[in-house]
Amino acid sequence: MTDANLDATADTDTGPGSDHSCPYCDRVFARADYRDLHLGVEHDRDRLTDAERAAFADAREAEEEALTIFRYKSLGLLVVAYFLFLMAYAVSL
């Protein structure tokens, strides 16, 4: 589970203490791409500025990519666990 860097591919500022606040509500995010995603997920997309909509689309794309990689990893882990258990059962039964 060391994929913390995978979805940080968008050029975001991840330094400590960097806060990215939402212009429409009082929520604050640790990363700019989280804020961009929040804009598209929680607020009415029609009322966002063009720049915000574009930022959301970019963040969404990066998120999908990272999720795909995460799914492959999960699937790999599941397969490995499945065979480990098969072997464990074969040995101990």
Next chain:
Amino acid sequence: MADATRRVARAVAALLAVTLAASALVGRALAHGGSIGQSAGRSLDVPTWLFLSTGGAVVGASFLLSTFATDRAFVSRIHAYRRALAAPRLDLLATAGRAIGLLGLSTVVAVGYLGPSEPLQNGAILVVWGGWWAGLAMSAYLFGNAWPVLDPWRTLASALPTRDRDPTAVLPVSVPWLSTVGLLGLFWIEIVSPLADAPRLLATVVVAYSVVALSGAFLFGDRYFEEVDPIARVFRLYGAVAPLTYDDGIQLRIPGSGLEADILDSRGEVAFVVALLWGTTYDGLVATPPWATFARAVVGVGVPATLLYPVALVVGFLTFYGGYLLCVRYGARFADTRRDDAEFVRRFAPSLLAIAAGYHVAHYLGFFLTLAPALVGALAAPFAHGSVSTLVLPGWFGGLSLVFVLAGHLLAVWVAHGVGYELFPSRLQAVRSQYGLTAIMILYTMTSLWIVSRPYVAPPFVG
């Protein structure tokens, strides 16, 4: 849109296929695990470590599988699903429910004092332990919470005068914490006292509880039942798991979806949820052979038995509570968020109720079914000393309890998935926020499976 629906359908089909493949393996393990409890002393088919790690792995694997459901619209549609059920004459139903509650209370007190002293013939014992604590509690999370209507003290209190004071202003301690201490106290009384064997004592305890409840209602009105009374709180929380809920009429929802709402207001309410989970676990723990060995050893070196049980209850509670806080707070670090830790602690705690419900049904369904004929018999003829009929359950029934424990955990994983999606804009962030919670869930699963698969022995030094 049709495209999105098809994608969702495909994802669900894939999820089902993988789950089935996984459960084929688990099914085998469980079948063996079930025989552990049934035939103590015979050689075990599956070593305990493998059986327990299989259970833990199922929870871990279901967490990974839940991350495949990444369509926000799909997840929130499942969680928000509500359907109003037409129920004619709810007012009549409620009146009947109140009458049944009052009848139940008066039966327990009258039969407790005057009925047969043999516990399995006494209607008070059977109504309280079989009908109420096993049956009604199960109905609260499997169907819906009927306790606010049935609660005889609430019905009585509604006819009596009240001062309607604010409990938070009057009581010198935190009200949810007081409720938590009350719940732990009830578990303690349930385990150490011979309440399940002594009808007279049970009736006295019920009368004492009535005095407390009616005094509380006199002081605080309805707020006593909503905030202070631990029993009403247990039923309300179990009811949050259920598919039926009352919101301006009876509504149907997906089981567990009530747990994704922000239902806990404070740290004390989180403690109450953990106390409920731990109390049910402890109830099973003290009836295992390793506990008997441990208790005899501890009492053997001079610790009084009367001290052992409450201390173990409190230490276990603090361990579960501390473990939960630690894991959720530590897990929050993976999410890289500016949200407050306290919010995670509150929002993820309701998922533990699904685990508590799974464990409760594992513990009590067999008990309830076994006693059901005796309960009916005792209610039909409360003062007769006839023969007692109980139901004999088939051998495979023990294996079912392992399935219930796992089912509760799987529901909890799904609930946490939904909560994560609600809290975080990034879906990967939502997944990462659950690492700590999933770890503690795996530990809880292994603990419960271990307890459920031990043979039953009566707890030593009690009763």
